[in-house]
Amino acid sequence: MKDTLRILIHNNCNLSCSYCCNKISEQIERMVHKPLSEIDFSLYQNICITGGEPLLDLIYLESILIELPKDKIIILYTNGYLLNSKALLLLYSYNIKFITVGIHDVIIPLINRITHEYEIFNRIYHDSIQIRFNINDVHKEAKKELGEEYFKYLEQQNKH
Numbered sequence: 049m050k051d052t053l054r055i056l057i058h059n060n061c062n063l064s065c066s067y068c069c070n071k072i073s074e075q076i077e078r079m080v081h082k083p084l085s086e087i088d089f090s091l092y093q094n095i096c097i098t099g100g101e102p103l104l105d106l107i108y109l110e111s112i113l114i115e116l117p118k119d120k121i122i123i124l125y126t127n128g129y130l131l132n133s134k135a136l137l138l139l140y141s142y143n144i145k146f147i148t149v150g151i152h153d154v155i156i157p158l159i160n161r162i163t164h165e166y167e168i169f170n171r172i173y174h175d176s177i178q179i180r181f182n183i184n185d186v187h188k189e190a191k192k193e194l195g196e197e198y199f200k201y202l203e204q205q206n207k208h
């Protein structure tokens with residue numbers, strides 16, 4: 049069984065990062081266009097939902113989530129800007145327990161807002177969702193700009 053099936057639900061995004069992998073031709077060539085009904089989900093352990101920004105259109109996102117098998121671990125990958133209580137509730141209702149927020153900028157207020165919002169959410173819904181801030185995708189030039197202190201701060205947030 050393979051590890052993770054990555055489903056890029058659309059290419060639209062509310063950010064426009066110069067280093068976006070969706071603009072890299074080798075990456076585009078590796079993508080396979082397939083309707084969900086043609087995917088053999090049994091070959092994969094986990095499913096990663098990504099984009100573009102998957103939270104850009106919650107109705108469309110829901111139309112995808114409803115088609116996914118219920119026995120898989122589903123991870124949602126987002127840039128975090130649209131991650132609010134409405135989005136959290138939708139993800140919770142489809143049993144999505146893991147959210148990865150890809151860090152693309154110096155956005156401590158955004159990280160604080162997300163941390164605050166999901167702490168409240170998890171108090172109500174009994175720690176049902178786990179959010180990780182991911183720095184692995186940060187472009188190396190951006191990493192230099194962000195500095196070491198910023199990454200230490202993110203590590204602290206991930207311990208919550």
Ligand code: SF4
Binds near residue numbers: 061068069070
């Ligand atoms: S947030 Fe992600 S998907 Fe959107 S432009 Fe940046 S790298 Fe691309």
